[in-house]
Amino acid sequence: MAKAAESSGDPGTTSPRPLMRDLKAVGKKFMHVLYPRKSNTLLRDWDLWGPLILCVTLALMLQRSSIDSEKDGGPQFAEVFVIVWFGAVTITLNSKLLGGNISFFQSLCVLGYCILPLTVAMLVCRLVLLAEPGPINFMVRLFVVVVMFAWSIVASTAFLADSQPPNRKALAIYPVFLFYFVISWMILTFTPQ
């Protein structure tokens, strides 16, 4: 985002380069989440575009047709949005209050990007749900969601764990676990009409 800021200082340019640069940065971060190593890229050049894209995608897919969404009892678009962002903000505040030395937006960035595996799980689940319902259908979905949940936890822990003092690591990681667990539950219990 820093790069976009400096190139957008010139209002006359309508070149697509800043957009491509941003997209490339987002894509690079997606790769870092999918293959988590101990690298600083996510932390150093944080941006919130990736988390926004992922959150909107997830919320759109979790949404139902509006006809009987009242009775259905599933989360609405706004509810998913609020849970993701409010949850991420709460975890970040918790981490900072415990004495972690990570900045507010860096932490939001990491938490948002690590929703990527769960978004992939949502896509897979929607595809699997096109087949006939039954216990096998459910088992496949359960397996996919559990694997992606573990992936999200591993990815976010790889980035966040170092910022906490060692005697409080577990205290900072547990809310992340709860956060992704709730999102996984929303994905697993998604039933189409």
Next chain:
Amino acid sequence: MAAVDDLQFEEFGDAATSAANPGTTTIHIEGPSESPTHQPGLPRGSGGEEDDELLGNDDSDKTELLAGQKKSSPFWTFEYYQTFFDVDTYQVFDRIKGSLLPIPGKNFVRLYIRSNPDLYGPFWICATLVFAIAISGNLSNFLIHLGEKTYHYVPEFRKVSIAATIIYAYAWLVPLALWGFLMWRNSKVMNIVSYSFLEIVCVYGYSLFIYIPTAVLWIIPQKAVRWILVMIALGISGSVLAMTFWPAVREDNRRIALATIGTIVLLHTLLSVGCLAYFFDAPEMDHLPTATVAPNQTVATAK
């Protein structure tokens, strides 16, 4: 004064910055059982009495010193709120263990909190409890109504917000009312033991921990099992609360003391029974919890 202040500040400064520096450890110097007249909630200004105590080597006074100094940041700074999260992993585990194993005669606040109340435990235990109740209730209803033709599974997402409102309201408003009541009684009758608001919130928060495994076990669709679980959970957390607050009201009029403890336990009972009734459907006595129910059976749901 400057030299003494430097000494004081340097010692506390280490404790404050060690949280930001990984690798350094914070040493909490805990004295033997503190004197009962100590009121941990009151912020202390840098008075001359602390200078005198600094020269002495009294550990419990050092604890008082640190406790008093901790809360001296103004409430609009971030550091003020950091003092409520000044706990390590093992401390949180100890406090949770203390809430699960109430020892008669041992006071939860004196033994575990020791003038370092934290908000981490109450907040995240309540959050976990909210989701545990909502998810377990949903799962339990799904399993109970599994074979029925007329049942369509819904995730019941609304119930999360309802559970959150109930749990957080309980965890904050009841301690507030109790604290106000104890302060009022304190003005009339001189009690030896009194608690700050945060300590009461802390006790209530940690006492709710037992309900997390209870909520998960409530998935089992047997009435008897559920009520036994209610009894056990109520017994444990109720006794933690009762043993914590008995010393605070013991000096008072006998009937008021008993009424206070009775109200505390009653509210706790209402919370657990209310959650069980609202989030978990009643299991049918003759309903087979398997997926292969004969399709000719029409089971009347007791809604």
